[in-house]
Amino acid sequence: MTAGTRSSNSFALGLLMVVGLGCLAWLALRLGDWHSPFARHYELNARFASASGLREGAFVEIAGVRVGSVTSIALDPARFESVVAMRLLPGLRLPSDAIASIRTSGLIGEKYVRITPGGATDMLPPGGEILDTESSINIEELISKYIFEGGDK
Amino acid sequence: MLSALLALALVLVSEAPRASESPTEVVRATISAVLDIARRDGPDAVQRTEALAVVRRHFDFESMSRRVLATHWAGALPAERARFVELFTELLTRSYWRKIAKYRGAPVEYVSERIREGRYATVATLVQTDQARVPVDYRLQRTDRGWQAYDVAIEQVSLVRNYRGSFQDIVRKEGVAALLTQLEAKVAALPP
Structure with a gap:
């Protein structure tokens, strides 16, 4: 050789x-599921009266498609409401009148954030806030309310 | 004659845009005006027309319609948009008027007001119904005609989001024209 x-x-x-x-x-x-540090995610915040049941890492959906996840859930101590930070796909842009709702997958499944885009022509900037939100609906609370308060006609 | 002039002057004063009013004042004034009309005696149709005129001043039905049609608003023809605004306004006002006209509960309680980014506001209220105290939130935006409501959330469920969901399905499957036809049928089926 x-x-x-x-x-x-x-x-x-x-x-x-x-x-x-x-x-x-x-x-x-x-x-x-690693993303290049150069690809800038679309980060948005939303405030809810209650984010009960929502966890960090919960997914964010538009039209049933997973487009991101919840990165943090914090309490605004001044107003006692929750501030939910979300990280969505880079390149995605949502109209300013989008609505974020906390929903349950299935009847007793885990909570996730569902975003329904609106019809506005101006887009939410990265780091912006979705102003219109719907909190998680607490079925037990609703039922108890109509049990206890429903009687006094 | 004099009283007629006075009445006209009063109407003109109340018609003028009140840009300086706070969101709560706008909501309070609109609700109390509508309830006053509802409590008066008189033909239902006349009362409804009067109440609608009051509501129209402070509810931005066009903005509401754009939010409801959402992604399909841009693709709709101008004539379709105008017809949608008309039908949707008719549907909302006529179906809610029947509830308001019967409302004899406690006065509406104004819980809080919150202004964000200088041009959006949420006015939280509590309405006492037969069943329970129901939180009703009004969402307003600042326009050149003062604060205008564009959404109402009852028990945290948004009216705009609710209709956005149900209308989008119809538009996606059958198109805007089909939605208009269905709305026309719905409005026609409402009791007079």
Whole structure:
């Protein structure tokens, strides 16, 4: 075996290693739902009277399609309402009259945020706030209300 | 003659845009005017027309319609939009008038007012019905005609979002023209 073929074999092996590692890295990133730090997500906030049952990581849906997730749920201590931060797909833009509603998937499923876009021509800027919201409907509270307050006609 | 002139002057004064009024004042004035009309004796149709005139001054039915038709508003022809606004206004005012005309509950309670970004406001109220105290929130926006309501949320359920959902399905499957036909039938079926 000459020195020439040995070095070309090593080169082919090295190339294979590089390609293999590259493929692995690509696969890991794809599976890990990793987004390029250069792709700017569309971040929006929304305030709810109650975000009861909603969790961080809950998904955000438009027309039944998952377009992002809830990144944080915080309390506004001045008004005692919840401020929900959402991270949506980069490139998405919503009209300013979109409505965010907290809904339950199925009858007793987990809570998620459903956004219904509106008809306005101006768009919410990244970091903006969806002003019109619907809180989670608390069925128990509604029922108890109509049990206790329903009688005194 | 003099009293007729005075009446006319009063109407003109109340017609003038009251841009300085706060959102709560707008909501309060509209509700009490409508309830006053409802409590008076007189033919129902006359009362309804009068109440509608009051409501129209402070409810922006066009903005409401645009929000309801949502993504389909841009694609609708100007004539279709105008017809939709007309029919939707008719549907809302006629179906709610029947409820308001019968309302004899406690005075509406004004809970809070909140202005955001200088041009949007939410006025939270409580209405005492036979069954329970129901939270009713009015959402308004500032226009050159003063504060105008564009949505009402009852028990946190938004009127605009509700109709947005049901009308979108019809428009997507059958188009705007079909929605207009269905609305016409709905309005025609309302009791006079």
